[in-house]
Amino acid sequence: MSASTATSPSAMSSANGPERKARRRSAALGVVAWVVGIGFCLPALWMVLTSFHAEADAATNPPSLAAALTLDGYRTFFGGGGGPTPWPPLVNSLAASFFSTVLVLLLALPAAYALSIRRVRKWTDVMFFFLSTKMLPVVAGLLPVYLFAKNTGLLDNIWLLVLLYTSMNLPIAVWMMQSFLADVPVSIIEAAQVDGARLPTVLRRVVAPVAGPGIAATALICFIFSWNELLFARVLTGVVAGTAPVHLTTFVTSQGLFLAQLCAASVVVSLPVLVAGYAAQDKLVQGLSLGAVK
Amino acid sequence: MTVTATRETTASPQAPVKKPGGGDRRRAWATRAPLLPALIFLIAVTQLPFVATLVISLFDWNSLKPEKRHFTGLSNYASVFTDEALRESVVTTVVLTATVVIVSVVLGLVFALLLDRTFFGRGFVRTLLITPFLLVPVSAALLWKHALYNPEYGLFNGVLTWFGELFGIESIAQPEWTSEMPLIAIEASLVWQWTPFMMLILLAGLQSRPAEIIEAARLDGAGPWQIFRHLTLPHLRRYLELGILLGSVYIVQNFDAVFTITSGGLGTANLPYTVYETFYRAHEYGLASAAGVVVVIGTIIIATFALRVVSSLFREEASRA
Numbered sequence: 001m002s003a004s005t006a007t008s009p010s011a012m013s014s015a016n017g018p019e020r021k022a023r024r025r026s027a028a029l030g031v032v033a034w035v036v037g038i039g040f041c042l043p044a045l046w047m048v049l050t051s052f053h054a055e056a057d058a059a060t061n062p063p064s065l066a067a068a069l070t071l072d073g074y075r076t077f078f079g080g081g082g083g084p085t086p087w088p089p090l091v092n093s094l095a096a097s098f099f100s101t102v103l104v105l106l107l108a109l110p111a112a113y114a115l116s117i118r119r120v121r122k123w124t125d126v127m128f129f130f131l132s133t134k135m136l137p138v139v140a141g142l143l144p145v146y147l148f149a150k151n152t153g154l155l156d157n158i159w160l161l162v163l164l165y166t167s168m169n170l171p172i173a174v175w176m177m178q179s180f181l182a183d184v185p186v187s188i189i190e191a192a193q194v195d196g197a198r199l200p201t202v203l204r205r206v207v208a209p210v211a212g213p214g215i216a217a218t219a220l221i222c223f224i225f226s227w228n229e230l231l232f233a234r235v236l237t238g239v240v241a242g243t244a245p246v247h248l249t250t251f252v253t254s255q256g257l258f259l260a261q262l263c264a265a266s267v268v269v270s271l272p273v274l275v276a277g278y279a280a281q282d283k284l285v286q287g288l289s290l291g292a293v294k
Numbered sequence: 295m296t297v298t299a300t301r302e303t304t305a306s307p308q309a310p311v312k313k314p315g316g317g318d319r320r321r322a323w324a325t326r327a328p329l330l331p332a333l334i335f336l337i338a339v340t341q342l343p344f345v346a347t348l349v350i351s352l353f354d355w356n357s358l359k360p361e362k363r364h365f366t367g368l369s370n371y372a373s374v375f376t377d378e379a380l381r382e383s384v385v386t387t388v389v390l391t392a393t394v395v396i397v398s399v400v401l402g403l404v405f406a407l408l409l410d411r412t413f414f415g416r417g418f419v420r421t422l423l424i425t426p427f428l429l430v431p432v433s434a435a436l437l438w439k440h441a442l443y444n445p446e447y448g449l450f451n452g453v454l455t456w457f458g459e460l461f462g463i464e465s466i467a468q469p470e471w472t473s474e475m476p477l478i479a480i481e482a483s484l485v486w487q488w489t490p491f492m493m494l495i496l497l498a499g500l501q502s503r504p505a506e507i508i509e510a511a512r513l514d515g516a517g518p519w520q521i522f523r524h525l526t527l528p529h530l531r532r533y534l535e536l537g538i539l540l541g542s543v544y545i546v547q548n549f550d551a552v553f554t555i556t557s558g559g560l561g562t563a564n565l566p567y568t569v570y571e572t573f574y575r576a577h578e579y580g581l582a583s584a585a586g587v588v589v590v591i592g593t594i595i596i597a598t599f600a601l602r603v604v605s606s607l608f609r610e611e612a613s614r615a
Contacts, residue, residue, distance in 0.1 A: 030413025037419035063452040110328030135597035141343030167339035266433035277428035285494035
């Protein structure tokens with residue numbers, strides 16, 4: 001109160017008072033944003049901190065902030081204590097996510113090309129067909145897929161997951177890439193075609209350089225979704241082909257609850273997604289909103 | 295449907311120009327060819343299983359008694375709507391989805407408004423705010439269940455103990471979060487994961503706001519609240535709709551949080567979890583399929599609106615280009 005009355009006469013005379021007031025308000029809101037940001041992220045930060053604590057320090061009430069840091073949680077998670085190693089599930093997740101992402105790109109790139117550069121007739125209808133498959137809940141097709149897998153011996157096989165993840169991500173990939181390919185100037189493509197370049201060459205030499213970053217982001221998002229998936233993996237895999245999320249859920253029940261180890265496991269499994277997600281955060285929202293928000 | 299109709303009427307004047315001759319037809323197929331692998335793949339992997347689900351839903355089929363399998367018509371659907379547990383899971387799904395979407399949209403809007411101004415470390419705060427969304431959903435659910443909600447050494451009760459010590463209260467209440475408020479526990483963890491998604495969409499909306507109009511309104515003496523109420527909010531309407539509808543489509547299907555935090559117990563089983571339980575544990579294939587079809591019908595209702603919003607944004611984009 002006293003501060004504002006003290007500054008108001010000078011502010012009125014120099015006319016920069018409201019501006020300074022606005023700047024102060026903006027600074028205050030900046031502080032609020034920091035507090036909100038840290039508070040909101042706190043559970044995740046807590047997870048990271050706990051993962052570096054010894055089990056005895058992790059499971060205390062009230063929590064021990066000053067406890068010594070250790071890598072024991074990570075060591076045990078990776079089989080340091082003679083327990084099972086997480087490598088098979090991590091490799092399964094990596095393989096399923098990687099191969100389905102490659103398959104998505106192989107299928108979506110030509111489709112997006114047909115939908116954006118060489119427009120097929122009624123292209124918007126085709127776009128909406130792709131989108132509508134994404135809106136079909138996975139539980140609606142789960143049982144037939146399970147029966148099919150059981151009868152063909154494909155149960156507990158990552159290639160089945162590869163196919164399912166591809167179908168899950170294909171619509172998003174087509175939508176995203178359509179919007180990225182639409183940014184490629186048609187005149188350059190026509191010039192290349194006049195010069196006698198065929199479709200593969202045009203794609204590689206002209207389209208890929210311009211739309212490359214967008215295509216990379218699309219691949220990243222498909223990878224993240226496959227990596228995160230639990231329901232299909234839970235129902236369709238078992239001992240051999242279990243993925244990292246499935247490993248996380250069974251991990252708790254099979255070993256009892258070791259909080260630090262669980263947090264370490266969660267950090268390890270989330271790490272690839274965190275890195276990829278930070279790298280592609282703008283494109284991430286575009287992908288999730290099916291290309292509707294640029 | 296309306297999209298198709300309008301497109302065809304606008305296209306008809308051009309139609310006589312292109313006579314469907316042999317060369318044209320071949321060229322049309324050459325244009326279409328790159329599209330076909332993706333289309334065929336999607337139809338095979340997503341539409342065929344759904345058709346199979348429809349067929350199975352008409353059978354009384356328990357996999358433990360396969361010899362008793364027989365056609366029952368729509369009686370599975372009657373069971374879905376009369377079965378107490380299944381009806382309850384319909385209600386749970388609606389409550390869970392609505393709560394999570396509404397709360398995360400409101401929080402997301404607040405966060406987006408906070409981040410829509412320049413301040414020191416904005417990029418870092420933005421990174422902090424989107425982190426929950428980037429955790430693997432199972433990790434996030436396990437984190438909430440064990441590290442936060444655990445009644446003995448979870449962070450929440452730990453903080454309560456701290457406060458108790460701070461104010462000299464000997465034995466402060468230590469709630470059993472997941473058993474005393476199971477649905478709220480799941481909702482809180484989902485709100486935490488989905489708020490960043492809403493924030494990112496609304497932030498994109500805020501940044502596409504025409505700056506000149508806001509500047510003009512400010513010069514005309516409009517206060518921040520008036521600008522928000524009469525300029526920002528109407529502009530954000532589309533983005534709010536998009537966030538709400540896409541969020542609904544994703545959260546209606548949520549399985550990870552329900553499965554991990556409560557295993558569907560204590561009245562928290564939503565439809566996807568119930569379908570999973572019905573076929574995976576109870577082996578009632580016909581009933582599970584009928585419930586699955588009901589989920590699809592519910593999602594189609596939401597999705598029809600979602601598609602309309604996306605298509606209006608999309609058409610705007612197309613007309614601008």
